[in-house]
Amino acid sequence: MNLAFDIVLGLALLLTALGVFSSKDLFRAVVMFIAFGLLLALVWVRLDAPDLALAEAAIGAGLTGVLMIDAVAHLSANTLQNDQRDDQYDHSPKRPLWLPVISCVGLFVLLLGAIRFRPEASVSLPDMVRDNIAESGVEHPITAVLLNFRSYDTLLEIAVLLVAVVVAMALKPAAEDRVHQPPPAHDPILHGLTARLLPAMLLVGMYVLWAGSYMPGGAFQGGAILAAALVFLQLAGFAVDRYAASLLRLGLALGFLVFLTVAVSVMIGGRPFLTYPEGFAGQLIFFIEAMLTLSIGLILFSLFSQNPPHSGAVGHQGANHDQ
Amino acid sequence: MIYVQILLVSLGCLFFIVGTLGLLRFDDAYSRIHAITKADNLGLGLLVLGILPSALSVPQGLKLILIWVLVLAASATASYLIAHYIKQHQLSKLPHGARPDTTADGQDAEPDPTNERGPQ
Amino acid sequence: MRYLVPLLLSTLVWWILTEAAQAWVVGVPVILVSTWVAVRLQDTDSGSAPTHRLNWFAVPRFALFFLWQSLQAGLDVAKRTLKPVPDINPGTLYYYTSIPHGTARYFFGAIVGLFPGTLCTEFSEDTDQLVLHVLDTDVDIALDCRRLEREIERLFKLPAADQQGRPA
Amino acid sequence: MTSDLWFALMGVALIALAAFTFFRQVHLLRRILAFNIMGSGVFLVMVGMAQHQRETDPVPQALVLTGIVVAVSATALALIIFRRFYSVSGQVELDEYQIEEPTQNEDHASDTMKDNINSLQDALQSDDEAPAKPSASKGDQ
Numbered sequence: 001m002n003l004a005f006d007i008v009l010g011l012a013l014l015l016t017a018l019g020v021f022s023s024k025d026l027f028r029a030v031v032m033f034i035a036f037g038l039l040l041a042l043v044w045v046r047l048d049a050p051d052l053a054l055a056e057a058a059i060g061a062g063l064t065g066v067l068m069i070d071a072v073a074h075l076s077a078n079t080l081q082n083d084q085r086d087d088q089y090d091h092s093p094k095r096p097l098w099l100p101v102i103s104c105v106g107l108f109v110l111l112l113g114a115i116r117f118r119p120e121a122s123v124s125l126p127d128m129v130r131d132n133i134a135e136s137g138v139e140h141p142i143t144a145v146l147l148n149f150r151s152y153d154t155l156l157e158i159a160v161l162l163v164a165v166v167v168a169m170a171l172k173p174a175a176e177d178r179v180h181q182p183p184p185a186h187d188p189i190l191h192g193l194t195a196r197l198l199p200a201m202l203l204v205g206m207y208v209l210w211a212g213s214y215m216p217g218g219a220f221q222g223g224a225i226l227a228a229a230l231v232f233l234q235l236a237g238f239a240v241d242r243y244a245a246s247l248l249r250l251g252l253a254l255g256f257l258v259f260l261t262v263a264v265s266v267m268i269g270g271r272p273f274l275t276y277p278e279g280f281a282g283q284l285i286f287f288i289e290a291m292l293t294l295s296i297g298l299i300l301f302s303l304f305s306q307n308p309p310h311s312g313a314v315g316h317q318g319a320n321h322d323q
Numbered sequence: 324m325i326y327v328q329i330l331l332v333s334l335g336c337l338f339f340i341v342g343t344l345g346l347l348r349f350d351d352a353y354s355r356i357h358a359i360t361k362a363d364n365l366g367l368g369l370l371v372l373g374i375l376p377s378a379l380s381v382p383q384g385l386k387l388i389l390i391w392v393l394v395l396a397a398s399a400t401a402s403y404l405i406a407h408y409i410k411q412h413q414l415s416k417l418p419h420g421a422r423p424d425t426t427a428d429g430q431d432a433e434p435d436p437t438n439e440r441g442p443q
Numbered sequence: 444m445r446y447l448v449p450l451l452l453s454t455l456v457w458w459i460l461t462e463a464a465q466a467w468v469v470g471v472p473v474i475l476v477s478t479w480v481a482v483r484l485q486d487t488d489s490g491s492a493p494t495h496r497l498n499w500f501a502v503p504r505f506a507l508f509f510l511w512q513s514l515q516a517g518l519d520v521a522k523r524t525l526k527p528v529p530d531i532n533p534g535t536l537y538y539y540t541s542i543p544h545g546t547a548r549y550f551f552g553a554i555v556g557l558f559p560g561t562l563c564t565e566f567s568e569d570t571d572q573l574v575l576h577v578l579d580t581d582v583d584i585a586l587d588c589r590r591l592e593r594e595i596e597r598l599f600k601l602p603a604a605d606q607q608g609r610p611a
Numbered sequence: 612m613t614s615d616l617w618f619a620l621m622g623v624a625l626i627a628l629a630a631f632t633f634f635r636q637v638h639l640l641r642r643i644l645a646f647n648i649m650g651s652g653v654f655l656v657m658v659g660m661a662q663h664q665r666e667t668d669p670v671p672q673a674l675v676l677t678g679i680v681v682a683v684s685a686t687a688l689a690l691i692i693f694r695r696f697y698s699v700s701g702q703v704e705l706d707e708y709q710i711e712e713p714t715q716n717e718d719h720a721s722d723t724m725k726d727n728i729n730s731l732q733d734a735l736q737s738d739d740e741a742p743a744k745p746s747a748s749k750g751d752q
Binding site: 188189192193194195196198199200202203204206207210211238286 | 449452453456457460461466469473474476477478480481484485487546549550552553566
């Protein structure tokens with residue numbers, strides 16, 4: 001019964017992906033992509049990975065979807081004024097088909113072979129996690145892996161995010177290019193709802209962060225919710241940009257700096273890099289996670305808001321492309 | 324009690340299916356929004372009501388209700404935003420399939436006295 | 444007073460979310476920040492439109508009314524969908540509202556989409572006219588909207604309006 | 612056949628399909644979409660294979676969690692670069708695909724690449740001067 005459900009779910013996932021690939025209209029492809037993200041979140045639930053489901057729904061479907069829709073809107077807002085380019089978008093050049101087909105089939109077969117003839121694992125990672133979780137300072141295994149057993153990954157990840165934002169800022173159009181921006185769309189209903197629900201979003205984000213020590217949740221999911229709240233603020237027409245210059249840069253670096261400071265400062269006591277002193281691991285991890293949440297939220301938001309402005313307003317002009 | 328719960332949850336799921344069916348069967352965008360918002364709202368309400376007796380504590384029950392209220396607020400606003408967007412860009416008719424009757428086709432026939440102030 | 448209601452609401456939401464886990468070390472700062480944000484956003488919000496205060500004692504009554512109406516709305520849509528030929532007769536209704544400009548009217552515009560057969564599509568800031576999309580033009584939707592208006596007036600402590608609406 | 616294996620196989624299929632689209636499509640936005648789906652396929656394989664015939668494994672899950680966040684930042688960055696590219700060149704595809712007939716000539720290919728880089732550099736430098744066509748139309752609100 002469960003397997004039957006999983007098979008249907010997997011096929012639906014595959015069909016949605018096919019929809020993304022084959023749809024003629026770009027806007028439709030993006031909508032299919034969002035549906036794909038939501039189905040994938042369901043798949044994570046079926047794979048016993050609620051953390052991934054949370055992150056996928058918030059980041060994979062939500063944030064990526066918003067980014068893509070915004071990009072499509074940008075494209076078609078500019079296309080409407082350059083009609084002569086319109087025919088260019090969906091045409092594939094006459095290139096030989098056999099090359100992609102061969103490489104794609106080859107990849108498929110190789111991957112299947114890799115799955116079929118995989119080596120047996122010599123150590124059992126779940127057992128190791130279970131044996132050591134008492135010392136990690138948190139109760140939720142995934143948080144323990146992220147912030148304690150494999151905290152290098154997380155530290156480097158934050159560094160990657162930071163680099164992404166720095167590049168994004170560097171690519172920002174010059175200031176005089178942006179003065180002629182129309183004021184953001186001000187829809188009273190969206191505005192009012194955002195003003196009233198934003199505190200709830202904050203609370204939920206912080207709750208998810210807090211919950212990460214005991215159950216599914218943590219800095220990544222909390223940060224995604226924070227970023228979503230900020231994106232909402234901007235879409236609803238609140239002038240978040242005003243605080244961008246001063247607050248954002250501080251917030252952006254905060255997570256990385258705090259993480260690095262904690263990692264290095266334990267070396268004074270003669271410990272290896274990135275270990276926590278006994279007894280304080282729980283508190284330190286929570287502190288780092290709180291800073292990471294703030295940092296991830298701000299980074300993801302600024303990756304959204306650093307986008308060059310497009311001439312249309314916030315409206316999703318991609319729908320004009322519908323045929 | 325458990326049978327009542329099963330009944331409520333099944334009814335809730337049924338309403339979700341009906342909402343999706345409406346989305347597929349109706350052929351102008353506004354009516355589709357009608358179908359999906361109202362049926363899903365009721366469906367989620369019934370689901371929450373069905374799960375409520377199984378809540379372990381008072382805050383857990385309240386959490387379920389909170390989820391419903393938040394979804395309501397979001398779907399009410401989203402339905403308005405989509406409808407408003409369609410209205411502004413005159414996308415009310417979907418490209419394929421004619422409407423079953425054209426008697427009440429007021430959108431385009433009547434002049435709109437309000438000035439078209441959009442987010443443009 | 445301005446801080447009290449957001450503070451209480453934030454505390455309640457946090458208590459519900461953590462399921463009474465006594466997580467106040469984290470909770471208190473979070474609640475304070477969210478209260479501050481709520482007040483700040485309300486200040487920004489009341490730029491042009493007047494803000495109407497909610498009458499908290501009228502909330503239960505409105506909730507019951509809303510529950511009943513959403514049941515009706517769901518059943519109505521289900522009935523129309525499941526007919527062999529979808530039984531809809533969509534059209535546009537130009538509706539003159541008696542609710543004064545401000546929060547209450549925005550609330551009306553948003554929530555009318557959850558009531559049987561109505562959906563707000565256009566909102567004018569200057570006139571009292573709303574454009575509603577109705578699922579069935581044969582039903583007297585205007586009457587239902589009047590009822591909703593009266594309930595909202597009660598919810599927001601507005602003086603009862605004397606002006607009669609006239610649907611186009 | 613367990614669910615985990617099934618989803619891992621779906622991941623394999625997604626990777627292959629996305630790779631095909633990635634090679635086939637020239638529109639950069641579609642390539643970004645395909646790239647994202649390919650990433651999701653990789654995540655599915657990672658978690659599915661680790662849990663196949665074994666218990667729930669937090670380590671690959673944590674890695675994938677990291678991966679999801681990195682993927683969204685990469686996508687965001689790609690989109691920003693795409694928009695920049697679009698606003699300076701007015702194109703949604705890279706130039707190398709607009710040559711009339713595909714040629715196997717090594718030198719020619721590298722020349723095109725150089726041209727591309729040069730034109731992109733020029734475009735980026737000419738930033739503060741006259742903006743290109745699409746961004747010039749920004750004023751016509």
